[in-house]
Amino acid sequence: MPPVPADNGPFYHGTRADLRIGDLLVAGNPSNYRPSIRMNHVYFTALPAPAALAAALAPGExxxxxxxxxxxxxFEDDPNVTDQKFPGNxxxxxxxxxxxxxxxxxxxxxxxTPExxxxxxARIAAITGDIIN
Structure with a gap:
């Protein structure tokens, strides 16, 4: 695993799961974006907006x-949104x-918003690249 980023958080995770303080989020769950893929990692961010996006796009009601x-x-930079697609993080x-x-x-x-x-x-449905798992 590459060096740990020098980010001290706070950190956020967006979801529709009903969890409690002390619960653990673990790898091995289906991707929110490609449910046929089991993820080898659990994802998080130091900004609330990307976590809000993840919550909005998570499956379920x-x-x-x-x-x-x-x-x-x-932990490491998420390669799905960093240097592979955007410079830096x-x-x-x-x-x-x-x-x-x-x-x-x-x-x-x-x-x-609903829009x-x-x-x-629609953006996610149009993505044809691989998820870096």
Missing amino acids: ARERVYIVTPTGP PTRSYRSAAPLRIVGELEGWTRL ERAAWR
Whole structure:
């Protein structure tokens, strides 16, 4: 694994899962963007907006949530949105093979409008590249 980024957070994870403080988010779940792929990492960000996007695009009908998380092990820049597609890491997005611990839930974050959600779903449906897993 590459060197650990020098980002101290706080960190966020967007989902529709109903979790509690102390719960762990673990790798091995289906991708939100390609459900046929089991992810080798769990993804998170140091910015609320990308976590809100992940919550909006997560499958299911449950309430969108943005959790405050802490990595339990090493993590790296998410190659799906960093140097492969954007220079550097402007979204401060990361991934870890180690679990993330839920330490809180962010309140008052900005949710996507139905139009924004539809536009993002269309963008994702048009992507033909591989997910770097």
